[in-house]
Amino acid sequence: GIDLETKIRNQYGSDRFFKTILDRPKDYRNFEVLEGLIYLNLDDRKVLGIPDVVIQGRRARELVIDEAHSLLAHLGYSKTLAYLRDHVWWK
Numbered sequence: 001g002i003d004l005e006t007k008i009r010n011q012y013g014s015d016r017f018f019k020t021i022l023d024r025p026k027d028y029r030n031f032e033v034l035e036g037l038i039y040l041n042l043d044d045r046k047v048l049g050i051p052d053v054v055i056q057g058r059r060a061r062e063l064v065i066d067e068a069h070s071l072l073a074h075l076g077y078s079k080t081l082a083y084l085r086d087h088v089w090w091k
Contacts, residue, residue, distance in 0.1 A: 004064065008048075008060060009035075011055065012036075017052075018049060021049075040089045048089070049088075065084065
């Protein structure tokens with residue numbers, strides 16, 4: 001397996017959008033960098049920003065979807081989508 005959180009943290013610089021947030025975090029008030037991870041601040045929660053990058057031959061977003069589906073014990077599309085909406089964000 002892979003440590004997805006570490007891989008995401010290490011790949012932000014390869015995504016043009018997230019790189020600008022890392023370079024000028026004060027210009028992006030809706031985002032927060034915590035321990036090297038970028039979060040979007042929504043009204044009631046923070047969601048993890050997922051860069052548009054390839055990790056070990058697969059898109060990071062694909063890996064996140066697979067991880068969520070497994071974490072939820074394969075409960076299906078709608079529950080996985082709801083979980084993703086509550087925990088991650090991508091452009």
